[in-house]
Amino acid sequence: MNLNVNGTEYSLDGLDPDTPLLWALRDALSLKGTKFGCGAGLCGACTVHIDGQPVRSCVTPAAAVSGRKVITIEAVAGKVAEAVKAAWIKNNVPQCGYCQSGQIMSAVALLTADANPSRELVDRSMSGNICRCGTYPRIRAAIAEASKALA
Template identity: 60%
Template sequence: MTISFKMNGKPVTCNSADDTPLLWVIRDELGLTGTKFGCGAALCGACTVHLDGAPVRSCQTPLASVAGKEVASIESLSSDNSHVLQKAWIAHDVPQCGYCQSGQLMSAAALLAENKNPSDSDIDNAMSGNICRCGTYPRIRAAIKSAAAELRTSK
């Protein structure tokens, strides 16, 4: 079956089976490898992308469910680390092994799209389910707060 949707703002058409996980369509069919496979059970958050602006786990999102919708992956933030969150991630030395980072950043981007002044509790709730094997959670929270402050002052 042919499924059409927007990927990072561009129209795409895919011919994979309806039940193919979106993760594999993004990586294998569309060639965007920033979104990572982690657990395959929607538990770790490494595969997080946005579906119509909301964070979803692409490893458990069937291709059929994105027909006519907007999907955004880590590649949509910036290609040169100029996005406010990417700059904050670097400034706070968040990445260690780096494997979870695309999912962490996409969850943080969804949070800041809705809340430019998140509390610690807001951040913890939005980021729950995004597992960092290196344990950089305090740095992640600090980076989100820095990015939020920059967003508030840049307007």
């Protein structure tokens, strides 16, 4: 099986096609930024971008992304990603930090699709990302700040 991850082609011979993408990334490719949270696609900790769209890697079979472009937190880049990362730091978003890679990947996808989202769209787009520490007000503030920086 061939995977394009972070701009590099990998041949993962012997990997069971049904292996969740999360485990292919973490175990086969040693990309540890994408986190395991719930294993059911409900918490968002495992969010990556597949062809630019946020996807839960814990419920996505590795075979399903063959021939597609996978971007993880280690390689998310560009104007939107830099604005989000800067806003995250300025607003001191992380507390424990465990969910943050998924939160950032979802925020980047949101602001790529709509650089000036309404509060309702932010809430709807980020609702699938759970933060056990409850940093939601800081996450919203960081998204608003990143949106202003992109204007």
